[in-house]
Structure formats: structure tokens, C-alpha cells
Amino acid sequence: MSYPVVLIPGDGVGPEVTEAARQIVDATGVSIAWKIHYAGGEAVERFGQPLPEETLSAISAAGTALKGPLATASGTGFRSVNVEIRKRLDLYANFRPARSMDGIRSRYADVDVIVIRENTEGLYSGLEHEVVPGVVESLRIVTKRASERIARFAFETARKYGREKVTCVHKANILKLSDGLFLDTARRIAGEFSDIAFDDCIVDAAAMKLVIDPTQFDVLVMENLFGDILSDLCSGLVGGLGVTPSANIGLDAAVFEAVHGTAPDIAGQQLANPTALVLSAALMLRHLGEADAAERVETAVRRVIADGEWLTVDLGGTASTSDFTEAVIEQLDVVPSVASN
Numbered sequence: 001m002s003y004p005v006v007l008i009p010g011d012g013v014g015p016e017v018t019e020a021a022r023q024i025v026d027a028t029g030v031s032i033a034w035k036i037h038y039a040g041g042e043a044v045e046r047f048g049q050p051l052p053e054e055t056l057s058a059i060s061a062a063g064t065a066l067k068g069p070l071a072t073a074s075g076t077g078f079r080s081v082n083v084e085i086r087k088r089l090d091l092y093a094n095f096r097p098a099r100s101m102d103g104i105r106s107r108y109a110d111v112d113v114i115v116i117r118e119n120t121e122g123l124y125s126g127l128e129h130e131v132v133p134g135v136v137e138s139l140r141i142v143t144k145r146a147s148e149r150i151a152r153f154a155f156e157t158a159r160k161y162g163r164e165k166v167t168c169v170h171k172a173n174i175l176k177l178s179d180g181l182f183l184d185t186a187r188r189i190a191g192e193f194s195d196i197a198f199d200d201c202i203v204d205a206a207a208m209k210l211v212i213d214p215t216q217f218d219v220l221v222m223e224n225l226f227g228d229i230l231s232d233l234c235s236g237l238v239g240g241l242g243v244t245p246s247a248n249i250g251l252d253a254a255v256f257e258a259v260h261g262t263a264p265d266i267a268g269q270q271l272a273n274p275t276a277l278v279l280s281a282a283l284m285l286r287h288l289g290e291a292d293a294a295e296r297v298e299t300a301v302r303r304v305i306a307d308g309e310w311l312t313v314d315l316g317g318t319a320s321t322s323d324f325t326e327a328v329i330e331q332l333d334v335v336p337s338v339a340s341n
């Protein structure tokens with residue numbers, strides 16, 4: 001049996017990093033029926049629009065997509081094609097694990113946190129208007145329904161990944177109604193998961209504590225804008241956006257993507273580091289139920305980076321995108337199969 005997966009090559013370095021991820025996934029032996037569809041600048045060139053309906057329906061039909069970074073051209077009517085994909089497919093949960101890697105210089109050696117961000121509301125509701133000239137208002141929406149499902153997702157993720165604690169990050173001391181609802185809901189849902197500890201932390205304190213000692217956190221759940229900021233902070237704690245995987249998950253579909261941009265300055269030169277997308281592809285394998293293959297990919301990437309012989313230019317090496325890819329594939333064969341959660 002093959003898993004259907006939509007592959008969106010994306011723009012800039014997208015085709016190079018998606019090709020690397022595809023080759024590595026195929027080398028695990030998991031059978032994927034890749035279906036190529038387009039979004040972003042490439043879709044504008046081919047179809048005159050950045051997010052063709054056929055791409056969205058292909059993702060809905062397959063249920064899973066692996067996506068390269070997308071350029072959002074101005075004048076296309078979207079603030080961001082990425083945000084539009086999340087909205088149209090109701091990918092309500094953003095999942096960003098941040099784990100230290102040997103061989104990547106960063107402030108700490110032992111970071112291992114998962115950031116879960118509510119993806120559909122908060123200040124990303126897109127509801128803004130000018131009240132009177134010189135005064136604008138942006139509406140920060142928090143609903144019980146969205147708060148419940150993201151809290152439940154956080155606890156289920158904690159369980160799935162063998163984690164011990166979920167921390168709700170909020171600003172309920174000031175935003176008493178909106179974040180009050182978010183926090184109360186998380187507290188109530190915590191009651192359904194007696195095996196996972198729960199606490200909460202005000203967002204500014206969470207930022208400070210993450211910088212001072214990130215090991216005190218396990219799984220963090222928060223609304224959209226706080227998640228946007230703290231997930232990048234956590235990426236920074238483990239070496240930056242170039243090595244951080246990401247997934248956007250809904251009830252009917254999941255899209256796996258790197259969080260870095262299209263890097264037009266190095267596109268087409270085999271200079272891109274595909275680590276972030278390859279690790280996102282490992283999350284995808286785990287999502288498909290192929291935990292063993294996911295673990296092999298993650299371990300192989302870690303070994304290649306720790307070994308240091310085949311590092312790409314951004315990490316201080318001279319290897320090309322395909323050199324790095326081949327090195328990871330070689331490591332897949334020496335990594336023993338291990339059972340994982």
C-alpha cells in the first residue's frame with residue numbers, strides 16, 4: 001500500500017529542499033504515491049493564481065502534503081499563501097518541536113520543547129478596520145471551540161510523544177476575557193488527561209524563562225500571535241529556522257513544511273540546507289503511522305550534522321544540497337530500526 005502525499009515544490013530553494021526530502025523519505029522504504037501540485041509564485045506562473053483550487057482539493061483528497069516555502073507576490077489578494085492554506089483547510093494546530101542537535105552551535109545543548117500554536121484565530125482573524133482616520137482596530141478573536149480543540153490537541157500530542165507536562169501560555173492577567181477563556185478552557189481539558197501534568201505561565205514570563213532555562217518546559221500551548229513569536233524563539237534556542245521542522249494539522253488534512261522562507265539569494269545553486277524540510281518529512285512519516293522510518297530519518301540527520309563532514313554552507317561546511325541528502329541516505333542504512341512512540 002502507498003500513502004498518497006501531495007508534494008508542493010514551492011519557490012526559491014523550495015524545489016531543491018523538497019527533492020531532498022522526497023529522496024530521503026523514499027529511501028526509508030515507506031511507499032509514498034507523490035502527487036505534484038503547485039502553489040505560490042510557481043502557481044501564479046502556471047495558472048495565474050497563487051493557490052489553485054485543484055491544489056487545495058488534492059491536499060484534501062490525499063489528507064497529507066509536504067510543502068516547500070512559498071513566495072506571496074504582492075497584488076495576488078492574499079497577505080500570505082501559507083496563511084490562506086491553513087485557513088482554507090482548517091489546519092488549526094501548528095506543531096513545532098525544537099530539539100538541540102550536536103554539531104549546531106546554540107546557547108543550550110539540551111533543549112527539547114514542543115510548541116503548539118492555535119492557527120486560526122487571535123489577531124490572525126484578519127478583522128481590521130479604520131474606526132476614524134488615524135485610528136485602526138484589529139480584532140483578537142478567541143472562541144471556546146477553538147480553545148478546546150487546541151488544548152485537546154496539546155494533551156493528545158503530549159501523550160503521543162511520551163511527554164509529561166503541558167503549559168498554557170497566556171496573558172489572562174490583562175486580557176481577562178479572551179485569554180481568560182483560553183486559559184480556563186485549557187484547565188478544563190487538562191481534567192480529561194490525568195496522566196499529563198498541567199500548569200500555566202504568563203507569556204512575558206514564559207519568554208524570559210525560556211531564555212534562562214528552556215529545560216523547565218515540555219509542551220507549550222498558546223494562541224496564534226504568542227505562538228508565532230515563541231515558536232521562533234524556541235527555534236533560535238536550537239540553531240534557528242534552518243533546522244526547525246513544522247506541521248500544520250487539521251481534522252481532515254495535515255501540511256508539513258519548513259519555517260524558513262524561499263531564500264531567493266541562494267536558489268537554484270544547490271546551496272540550500274534541506275534539514276528543516278527533511279525533519280518536517282520525518283514528522284509526516286510519524287503522522288502517517290511510520291514511526292520507525294521517522295526515527296531513522298531524524299537519527300540519520302542528527303548523525304550527519306554531528307559528524308560535520310557534509311555540512312551545507314549555512315552551517316559552515318561546503319557540501320551541496322545533494323551531498324547532504326546522499327549523506328543522510330547513507331546513514332539511513334546504518335541506523336538500526338528502533339521501535340518508537
Ligand code: ATP
Pocket residue numbers: 013017069070071242260261262263264265266271272273274314
Ligand atoms: P522570503 O521572502 O521567502 O521570506 P527571505 O530571503 O526574506 O525569503 P528566508 O528565505 O528565510 O527569508 O532567508 C533568510 C536568510 O536565510 C537568507 O540569507 C537565506 O539565504 C537563508 N536561508 C533561508 N533558508 C535557508 C536554507 N534552507 N538553507 C540555507 N540558507 C537559508
